[in-house]
Amino acid sequence: MGDYLVVSAPVASERSIALKDDARIAGMAVSDLAPNTWLAVCGPHVPKTLGVGAWTLIGDVFNRNSPVLPDSGDDPLSYERKLVARFWGRYIGVRLSGAGEVAAVLRDPSGARECVTWMQDDITLIASFAPDWLLRRLSPPWRINFEHLARALRDPLMSSAALLLDGPVSVPPGALQSYPLGSPTEPLWTPALFVRRPADSRIDPKAAANHLRNAVDEAVSGLARLPTAMASEISGGLDSGIVASSLVHQRSGNVRLWLNAHGNTPESDERPFVAALADHLGISAVSVPMASAPVSEEGLLRMSRDWRPGINGLDVPHDLDWVQRVKDAGATAIMTGKGGDSIFVQGATTDVFTDLWRSRGLRSLLNPDVLNLAALNEVSIWSMVREARRYHREGNRSPSRDDGLLKPLAGEQPPHPWLAAGDQIGPAKRLQIAGVIDNISRHAPSLQTEMIDVLNPLCAQPVIEACLSVPAPLMTFGGRDRGLARQAFRDRLPELIVKRRSKGNLTRIYGRMILNSLDVLRPWLLDGRLAAQGILDRAGAEVLLTRENLMWRGHYGEIMVAAAFEAWVRTWEARLVRPA
The missing domain is CATH 3.40.50.620 (HUPs)
Structure with a gap:
């Protein structure tokens, strides 16, 4: 897709000048947005810029065919809400102050481009990627947040939420972040809207x-x-x-x-x-x-x-x-x-009937699709009614990866912010929003x-x-x-x-790949940093990571996700070692 780096600093900042030289040496195209703010871009599809009012949009921007602009009244962010309604694409936006410094950044609702920002000494940075040369030049005082990491490893939706590093801030999709950093992000767009x-x-x-x-x-x-x-x-x-x-x-x-x-x-x-x-x-x-x-x-x-x-x-x-x-x-x-699969609602489950029941009550039984839903899920209509009523009493549960590989977390874990709308949204619609997050x-x-x-x-x-x-x-x-x-x-x-009812399935192929990789994956996880931090249940993993257990129980996805997290921890711990 292509990457970008925005650096804002006093004109005479030696570190900013050095970073600009580093970016050019790395093959990035560098241009000035203002005397003290510059942009570097690279990639197979180099991000372009587009001026929209006070905003510079970086990336791919398209006009909506039939935009529905919000009636924001006296909302101070009215212009920005209309901006994300009028345009779509793969972009972030940067607004500069009168002095030419970064004053705010926003991220498009799809989240197609990462948007990470931080301040270090006299420099403000916004970046879609984290190249080695950037970290070497800055030597940032960051640390891995293992508490956030444990949550993200258990809840698949949290992997795209807050970063697993203490220091930089990831601007959520559809949100605006003002500077100096420290103030909360302002949501301009959420699925619940x-x-x-x-x-x-x-x-x-x-x-x-x-x-x-x-x-x-x-x-x-x-x-x-x-x-x-x-x-x-x-x-x-x-x-x-x-x-x-x-x-x-x-x-x-x-x-x-x-x-x-x-x-x-x-x-x-x-x-x-x-x-x-x-x-x-x-x-x-x-x-x-x-x-x-x-x-x-x-x-x-x-x-x-x-x-x-x-x-x-x-x-x-x-x-x-x-x-x-x-x-x-x-x-x-x-x-x-x-x-x-996610956005079109792949799961025609009984949750769909629960959503229908919430909107129409007993009249939902007259819906012509109810019989098909019951037959597809191999349950009776009255079982679906009972489940819908139980949901009304008990609410929903957040998705969670298998407990066999990970140690349990203490206390109830908060849901992804986009799912915080809670009881106003039924379970099938919540699952669709979870799909948008995923x-x-x-x-x-x-x-x-x-x-x-x-x-x-x-x-x-x-x-x-x-x-x-x-x-x-x-x-x-x-x-x-x-x-x-x-x-x-x-x-x-x-x-x-x-009319196809079957679906292609790669489970056996990836299962065979993992079975043939146990000599790498067993020591990688059992003797790795996740186990040392007490996030991985070493005893449970030792049982799970055997040919017999994998052929019987599977859990291939959980194993590969844990292996990816392990690799990320090892890599970033090495990158964040500060020179003596």
Whole structure:
């Protein structure tokens, strides 16, 4: 995607001058925003700048097709709220004071670009990345916050919230941070603003489907304009099929390669669905074997040098393979369908009925989709009613990773700030918001993002807002997972994909990879820093990290996440050692 660094300091600051020289030596393009504030950019897709009033937006910025501007009244942040409603993209904004110093920074609601800021001596810095040369020059007095780390390791949603370092501040998506640092961030945008309340939960299905399709088309066409030539991932599933169909329908982008990776197990080989999609859209698909290799310490450490643990970059062999194939096709970017499961509501569970019950009570039993939901979940309607009533009494529970690998945390852990709206939002809608939070990590660094631009339109603001505004029971129209998305794009997709009930599954492939990597992963975790800090349950991990236990219980995802966190801790402890 590309990275940026903003440095604001007195004109005569020797450290600022040295940093500017370091940035140029590192290959970054440097320009002045004001006499004492400069910007450095780099990457496969170098961030651009756009002036909007007093703000300089850094990154990719698009005008909304049909913006709905908030009526902010006397709100002092009225202009900024309208700014994030009028534009969408992958950007941060910087506002300078009359003296040319950084006065405020904001981050776009999708969180596509990281925005970390801190002050050191006479310098204010804002950065999307944390290169070695920057840390060497500054030698910041930071420390790893192991309490925050333990929370993030247990709660998957906290990995994209506050940083695991004491010192720098990560500006949340859709928020504004003023300077000097110390004041709380001001939310300009939150998912809850777009969730329809129970009293306003009725919406016409046809209108909702059109709204969803227009939002996807807006995001796809906008991002497709960025590269001169691109590839498009087609997994064989609904989400990537929707993105591909939007590209073809709108004739968006110069697509040089329609790329599919297939596994060597029946459930991971989706070539029949890819062939049906290619035939329906009139495109030529290239299907290649999925690249795989055992986990290595080098691979884990390679993706651990940024602000957060490198969870998005764990599949090193696949990333390297796809980068080469995209480049060989003469493209500089790849578009994916990632994020669709979450935002389109993959889980047509009984939680959907609970949301419906909260809005309509006994009248919810007249909804034509209730029978389908009960059949899909293999429960009776009255069981769903009982569960909905229990939720009204007991509320929700935050997601948590498995206890077998981690030691329990003391006390109740607060939820992610975007989930703090609590009882006003039903469980299915809360899960959708959790998906929006999780999708922020889709933009995180990986070997792909280092070398090509990775475009995720289903994680973009127009799609997020459109889907959040539709009640969960309508998102599962027909009692189906992603039912409204199926309805919205049924005329663009082959029937085989629209009516597909199975889903590609890579569990066996990644499970085999971890089984073949136990000689690396066992000592990595059992003798690592997480165990030394008492975050990892060493006795439990010793049992879990055996071939017999893995084949019986699995937990592959938890193991790889813990391995990524371990790599991040080792890397940052070494980086934060201050010279004597």
